[in-house]
Amino acid sequence: MSVEAPPEDESRPRFRDTVRRLPATVWIVSFGILVVRIGNFLPIFMVLYLTSRNIPPAAAGLVLGAAGLGNVLGNTIGGYLADRIGRRWTITLSMVATAGPTAVIPLFDSLPVLIPLAFLTGMASQIYRPASAALLVDATTTDQQRLAAFAVHRFAMNIGAAVGGVLGGFLATVSYQALFLGNAVACLLFAAIAAVMLRNVTLARAGRGAGPASDAPEPSYRQALADRRLRRFLVMTLIAEFVYIQSTVGLPLHVDAHHMSPADFGLLMGLNGVLVLLLELPITGMVSRRPPGPVLALGNVLTGAGLAMTGLFGDMRWLAATVLLWTLGEMLYASMASAYLGGLAPPSMGGRYQGLYGAAITAGTGVGPVVGGAVYALGEWALWAVCAVGGLVSAWLCLPSRKAAA
Template sequence: MTANSDTLPLLRRMAMLPRAAWVICIGMFINKLGNFLNVFLVLYLTSEGHSAFLAGVALGATGLGGFVGNVVGGSIADRFGRRSAMAVSMFGAALFTVLLPASSNVHLTIALAVLVGFFAQLYRPAAGAVLVDAVPAAQRLTAFALLRLAINLGMAIGPAIGGVLSALSYWYLFAGDAIACVLFGVLVLVMLPEIKPEPVAPMADAPTTKAGYRAVFADPALRLYVLSMIAATFVYVQTTTTLPLHIKDAHLSNSFYGLLLGLNAILCILFELPMTKLIERRSARHVIAFGILLTGIGVAGTGLTTTELTLVLTVVVWTFGEMIYTSVATTYPGTLAPAHLRGRYQGAEGMAVSIAQTAGPAAGGLFYAVTPAGHWAACVAISIVAALLILGARARPAAPAEVTRSPGL
């Protein structure tokens, strides 16, 4: 990477990314393209005669499994290697996804949903760690933005395919999901060299050091980062939880809400990757803080308007906030992490997102039911707190650490 590479055209910069980054991005596109289970699980279970409550419990069980998967996945990535963690994740997710519709007992189905969620998220810390390991620091923001583009494209196309498959048979949904997982797993095994950090040997006269997640959360900057991401993600998930409630209360249609989400997806696909060139040379903490604040203002602005045009404007505001901070925030743990803990640092980021995605809908819905105006005002306040937290999350000076890499990386 040359010193003036930040002036290169976007396509050239993408072409300069190492093979490992492209393997992760292509694999994630395939995975999200076939990620039907979370979208259609409730519809499937209710069609089988189960109550909406139990269907909701099963969907929540996948979230619980995903939280644990992030934690364990970080440890596996650091101990046994990135490729191993991703392969186990994808093949395990494929197996339990196929088994889930074979169960006629709803309690067994919920247990299988936990396992699906666990294996489906086990890969996440390893994938993030690969991008940190393989991509030079100057290119990481482009790599993580490309990853976001791959995810958004897959999630934009996947539900439409799932809708067609579900009209034929729900079994096709689960089979398609499993096939996508297997394809990602095979791609990783064939195309991605194993990456495993060298363990850090303690000095003979040094005191006993913390290991694993104890070492991760002993880092003050990481703790502030995690708290910031929990707060920021709590605000963002209101776009899929309390925003539709506001749309309903404003006597607007569900189809209009769908158009708002479609607008969000289109803006992300068109502008997020090119935007990296504008923000990559600025302080990561300042960029994240600004994006979080813009997201909070846009989300809170929802409560101030009930017309279609002004609601569209609020979506544009929080979408640009999302685009500004999300890729940078996902990249930031790699700035904080020593080489031998990169998987766990990425796992901590996944934990923060999982916590907010699990608690955010319930807490936001409850607060909205009590006081809608107070709820939207709280979104601004929480965003301010999140921005202040990330501003305090300064990276400590990096200690030299070795990472074993294959020549093809």
């Protein structure tokens, strides 16, 4: 991935003004994301549901693994459909297809049924993601506008996740049937939002979201992967997500090893959530005029360093400082990465580029817990060393390659 620094343009509007002037499409998509994230209980409470049915941890891992594999496949299918049938219908199809399997999960406790059901649900639930991201790119015309759109999108996701966690905990005390029915209802609401509110949207970039032009070569994933910048970006994403997900693997293991309670781990993760909600938009605004490469590199370095330093401390004050460090890396990285990718994609392959990006994210977060747990079992120091090296390698991949500089 190579990024050349654009000339500084002092005439560009302030970031807050860019946010206020975002097209209606951005707000509609972000509202839909807010709704579906509030009701996205399945990934959070699936383990608790499985253990409530007396399913052993090893078997529960098979169910979660099937859902994770479905996530990767769903992103690639979603990228194809977004370019083929359009963004709006891809989102609608994904949400309707997710609602049915999600609603019936509590009716079964047999692994031969739950494993394929989890796979189908995981696949359908991710098909919308490339289409929604591509819509944000379609609706924007400048780099700053695109960055603002993805920042608002992430803010909606984070608000939805925070509210959804609390609401899901309440519904789980009522019944798991209510929990998963609520998830299905949220999916259907997003489908309705996409089908109705996105019906007459005007795209800022002509030719996007309606399939390839008749005189253009047929787009394909092979054609997308011929882009060296995209390949470098995907490798960076895979490594960066692997490192970041160790916050949910190595950190709780470290907390337990130092005889702290699950509540302590919850406080640390709560600190992460509060910081992201309060500071991500302002920080994104601060770096909005900077070239993306160095910003992404710094974000990856801080994430890797913050997680690596976890192994040096055993009390809450210092662990909170490490959380602050890797959360700052997360805030620098997340919206900027999505916006940068949006600028790479040709008009006819916006969905495919986003689909590959989503597949890289889900692959990194899916493999991360398995590999991270195995490395931790060899030695805790080994996991933190892997985080440090991973942060440096992913940062290096954000900077211009020698070929690009030549």
